[in-house]
Amino acid sequence: MTGTYRVRRGDVAESRNAVHFTFDGKSYQGLAGDTLASALIANGVHLVGRSFKYHRPRGFVSAGSEEPNALVGVGATQSRYTPNLLATQVEIYDGLVAESQNRWPSLETDAGFLNEYFSAFLPAGFYYKTFMWPRTAWKKLYEPVIRRMAGLGKAPAEPDADRYTQVFAHCDVLIVGAGPAGLAAALEASNSDATVILCDEQAEMGGSLLSDRSASIDGMQAADWARAALDELRKRPNVKLMSRTTAFGWYPHNFVGLNERVTDHLSNPATNQPRERLWQVRAKEVVLAAGAIERPLVFTDNDRPGIMLAGAARTYVNRYGVVPGKQVVVFTACDSAYRAALDLKAAGARIQVIVDLRKSVSGYWVDKARAEGIKVRSDSIVRGTSGWLRVKSAQISNAQGGDAETVACDLILMSGGFTPSVHLFSQSRGKLSYSEELRAYVPGESVERERSVGACKGLFALESVIESGAKGGRDAAAKAGFPPHGERSYAVSAQSVGADAFIGSVMTDHQAEKRAWVDFQNDVTAKDVRLATREGFRSIEHVKRYTTTGMATDQGKLSNMNALGVVSKQIDVAVPKVGLTTFRPPYTPTTFGSFAGQSRGDLFDPVRKTSIHAWAEAQGARFEDVGVWKRAWYFPQVGEDMHAAVARECKATRESVGIFDASTLGKIEIVGKDAAEFMNRMYTNAWTKLEPGRLRYGVMLREDGFIMDDGVVGRMATDRFHVTTTTGGAARVLSMMEDYLQTEWPDLEVWLTSTTEQWSVIALQGPNARKVLEPLVDGIDLSADAMPHMSVREGRICGVPTRLFRVSFTGELGFEVNVPAGYGRAVWEAIFAAGKPYGITPYGTETMHVLRAEKGYIIVGQETDGTVTPDDAGLGWAVGKAKRDFVGKRSLSRPALVREDRKQLVGLLTTDPKVVLEEGAQIVLDPTHPIPVPMIGHITSSYWSATLNRSIALALVRGGRSRMGEELSIPMPDGVIKAKVVDSILFDPKGERLNA
Amino acid sequence: MLLINCPYCGPRPEAEFANGGQAHIARPADPMSLTDDEWAAYLYMRDNTKGLHHERWRHANGCGRFFNASRDTTTDVIKRTYRMGERPEAEHQGAKP
Structure with a gap:
């Protein structure tokens, strides 16, 4: 049993394999090729979700990526769980586990629908209005409640078990969309030497042709023609066909992001397959054949399960072989719904009535419907519906009002015409123009090397769609430098459905609009949108943000034009003057995994390690990140914490000799x-x-x-x-x-x-540094006379060429041994062995910081923050006064840089020597001053100094050098700390040790 | 991602480049002879062009060379790239000597 709503698909007798899946824990059977939506509809299931704000029961509105309601969580395990997928796009496979969202305790009996009864208190902008008072209630009451109610799906609880890859690709012509226009474009463009990529978001390429049972091309039924065209394209070596691939974003210079879903539709994907591929395609020319999206009509209670777009129902019947309802009311403003009604009728559904907004109706499709005995009511509206978990009836009246007739139904089809999918065109910064006829925006002037063809250009008759696609394909190939070898013709036989359309609300009674939904997913009604205009919002950008219309995961694909229509009518301003919200990537939600690709875990960021890194690791060093470098932070011995290790490392360096990896x-x-x-x-x-x-x-x-x-x-x-x-x-x-x-x-x-990477740098610091080095060095006299502080010699160490610096960042006698990086580890180990008799001690960056702070040496980025001059930092001596010019010289005499009350670097000693100040803490003169307390500086470095047996700090203080001996205050949460201003050099101010 | 035509290497993706701000702002030959206002103008004042803008780029992850590009700030279309020392095309207004 594959569902009571299953009908034969198309004219082909076929056998499709049964597929078993679960939804909300219940087992169902579908057929191969079904989406989760078509398989559920086959089983009579329409209730699939609850709305965001009022928790109203919701069903399928569409059959594609524009779906606002049917959001589901998919995945049997948390590590492969994805929330907020569209049931209209999820392909079923044996073992698929899906669940509905935004309901508790269950979809049928959701407690959140209580919001429905409070809806009078939840108008547009209610967040801004309601939760302002009392302030203290926000954290304790409002926020937790809102957080529990808000959001759609649940984020998975475990890390993603899947792999994602990224691919760069170049092509001459990229065609987005494989419907009639895209296929024609591909056939023409690839009839040349151009390389062509044709992508489509759906599992099967062919677009609207797959749902068309009335049109024929080249003597074939539309769907058969599409399959034949694809067979032909598949044979051409210059064509790459990519199904299940969404062109989600346009970036400058014909750079288009494609998301390819590789394994989501498979029961048992091969382990070497990534779940998704992110394609970054640079195309010489692009053909946009993205199609159009049908618009819902805005009427009271238009959101009940069983109310869907007419074209979607046609797709379910013709493409998937399921009929979404058996008693059908059709509500339309255009001819295409008649075509859908006829297809449903042919599949066995009963069409109760076609309700048409238009004053008078005529033409091929209307005549055909009447000829088949379908009742047509023009100049009429559906002004209300009944049914809680599934629609039960429609109330129909004249468009201007009057008595309503109630008609029983289990399905209402609606159509307000079609909105061209101009998303990528608009992202490419192309200018849109408003078509009064289509009640929609269509592509105007292009900026990038692209052209729109078919329905996304506002063309809806199949013949002109294919013609524009073919022309666009030829044009693109020629502009890319590959004129096609010829032109082919297409014999199209199709009856036009015209281009009539409607936007806004159909209701004449504004009171009834509080349940006339404009945006299904975000629960925005026509009344909300009108309220926003009454409260003074004029621009559609502001109305959007105030009401949240168009801000859901579907980004207003269905709702934007209707919201514009409501605003335009309410404030009596033409649609183009009301504006248009910006189209931003991605076109449909795209996984974080796709963007992250392989950049996760160990591969998230590159790591730089010195040649001595492994030695330090073996010694048990703790590392810290400095940029992307890993630097040894300290070398704890058994039982030592960081404080003890640093104290020991400092003492050893000051008293004998320390060794430090300065290669970074x-x-x-x-x-x-x-x-x-x-x-x-x-x-x-x-x-x-x-x-x-x-x-x-x-x-x-x-x-x-x-x-x-x-x-x-x-x-x-x-x-x-x-x-x-x-x-x-x-x-x-x-x-x-x-x-x-x-x-x-x-x-x-x-x-x-x-x-940087060519030299390893080994710093050897301490009174015994020379004694350790001397026996290892060839051709360099290390004596104080021959090689004074701040000199460099070239020679050999351990047989390896070296640039030997006599330099100190510790205040001790010190050397920095530069050797080619490949020898770094060997020389380090040789020095370490030679230092054993002196108790040589490896030290890390923390000890380096303490030792240099004791000497008042600055660290750029710690003592400086981009607003510190050399004089501020006490480095005035390093500025060549006699030099005519150097980078920054002229600025040093700007008025602000010579003020006497600039912050200057000083030392700070706390009154209580045991107290270590917090780096970044603010310094004030009078802590009892009423708030705000004027701040005169901040702590830049602060450590425990084992050498001085007390805390030390460096600080930038206003006019600091004229405050020597002054006591300043550092207010902290648990009390005020007092400290005295002293010179920044706290140890060996004469530099005797360093010159030893 | 912009496609930038390095005058030395050819077209490469933007990720290989670093933007260097407005082009054709020469460092004064004798900064010390400038008034504070003149120097501040050199340091901080830049055009905020809507339309064709001449800017510096460095092919940082490529050849390392600086060059200039004339880019339309409303469309990101790069009309031309040219080497340091070369002048922007004459018809391009807004270029400073």
Whole structure:
């Protein structure tokens, strides 16, 4: 038994396999090729969801991606569960598990429908009006309740078990939509050497042709012609056919995003198949053949299960072989519904009456309906319906009012004409123009290399649809540089359904409009939309946001034009003047998985590791992220917490020797005849007189005068500098250098090369650093006289070439050993072994931070925040006063940058030495000052200093250097902390240790 | 994603490039001779063009070269890309010397 509503599909006798699935825990049987919607309808099921706000029972409105109501959750397990899928698009397979959403305890008896009785209190904008008072009730009462009621599906509770991939593709012609226009376009465009991609969101290509039993093309029934055309296209090597593939977004320069659903329709997908592929297609030319979407009519109680679009019913009967109802009332403003009624009648349904809004009706389809004995009532409306879980009757009256006749039915078909799907065209920034005849927007002037064909252009007669598709296909191929080899003709035999249409509400009685739905999914009625205009909203963009019409997951595919119609009539302004809401990607909801692709878990972000990383890992180091680098943070020994480990590492370095991996420092080799001149211009310091073999601490500003980066620079030769940058700033610095070099001073002979990854840098710091290194070094005299602080020598260490820096970021005697990165680990281990007699101790970034803070050395990005000048940071000494110019120099004399009350870097010592301040805490003069308390600065660095056996801090304080000895206040949630302003150098202010 | 024609490498996707702001704003030869207002104008004042806009791009994840592009800000259509030191086409208004 495959359902009591099953009828023979088309004229073909066929056998379709039975497919078993469950919906809300109940087992059903469908046939291969069914969607969840057609299979449920075959079983007489129309109630599939509850509306968002009032929890009204809802059924299928459509048969496609425009469906507003039939949202379901699909998936037998949480790791493969997807909420908010459209039952009209979900293909059934054996074992499919689907459930309805937004109901409790069950779909038939949902408690949320109580909202229905309070609907008078839930008008448009009720969020803004109702929950403003009392303020305290928001968090405790309103928000939790709203959160429980709100939302549609449930997010899955487990990580997605599926795999998603991404593909880049190029083609000459991309055709979106494989209905009659798209197929004709593909046949023509591929009759050339152009590469063609034809995509369609549905499982089977052919679009409206698959639902058409009356038209014929080239002597074949429409659906057969579509299949023959596809067979022909499949044989052409220059054509790629992509079904189940939605062109969801247009991005500039003919870049179109396609989402291909690879396995969702399969019972047992192969394990090597991704669930979805995101195609990023760059097409030379695009043909948009996206079709059109039928519009609902807005009348009272137009949302009951069993009320659907006429074209959808036609699709269910002709394409899927299910009849959505047996007693049918048709309500229409155009001829196409007559065609649908006749198809349903042929399938055995009884057409009670066709109610037509138009004053007088005539033509082929009307005559045919009358000839088949169908009652036609013109100038009339359906002004109400009855039935709770399924429609039971329609109330029909004259369009102007008067007595109503009640007609029993289990299905009401509606049609207000068709809205061209201009989404991609509009996303491509094409200009839309309003067609008074179609009551819809149609494509106007193109901006990108695309053309719209067929129904999405506002053409509805099959003959002109195919003709425009064929022309568009030929045009696209020719414009892409591949003129087609010929033209073919299409013998189309079809009766036109005209292009009559209606927008807005059909109701004359405004009181009755409170249940005349405009937007089904978001529960917006014609009354809500009129209320918005009464409250002063004029632009459709504002009406949309106030009422939420068009803001549901269907993005107003069915509702936008009707909302426009209601507003236009209410404020008596022509539709184009009311405006149009923006079409934004994606066309239909697209999974996060598709966009994330492989970028999840370990592959989410690239990770950079130094050549010494594995050694640190083996030692049990904890790591921290610095940009995308992993840096050893501290090296805990058994039983140590971070505090204990850092205290030990600091003590060992100050007392004997510590070893630190500084390889992540940015490094740039600056070479050329004009290298020194270039350095002069880029850095605040003077470089001309720096001798080869010497180092200098360099400060780089942005042109606005604020510190951008710093680092130690070695002059290797008159024409060669070894520049170091901060770990995070390396790319930024190189880019800025390139900018000036290429665009401002192209006359300078200088070459810049990033060498960050070429050098491993091993810092050896502490009073015993020299003793450890000396035996390992060849050709370099390490003695204090031969190699003073801030010098660099080239030679060998452990037989490996080195640039050996004598430099210190700790305040101790120190060296930084640069060796080619491939030797980094080996040299590190050799130094570590040589240091054993001295108790050599590896330390991480936390200890490095403490040691440098004790010395008042800044870290760019910690002491600076893009508003700190060299003088603010106490680096005025590094600015070459005699230099005529350097990047940022002119800004340093701007009035705001020379004010005396600028924030300046100072040290802060808490009155209670045990209290460690919080970095980022604000500093005030008088904590008893009424709020807002004027803030005079903030803490930039704060640590426990094992060396000084007390807490230390650095801070930026207004006029800080003139406040030495002053006591300041740092108000915290649990009390005010007092601290004294001191010099920023807290340890060895004379630098005796460093020069040892 | 824009398709940008690097004058050195040919058309490449936008992801390979970094935008460098408005083009044809030369750094003053002698900044110290400028008044505060003149210098502030150089530092901060930029056109907010609706229409054809000349801007700098760097093929950061490619050849590394800076170049200029004339882009219509209303459509994102890039009319032309050209090398540093070259002038925008004469008919393009709004270009500064």
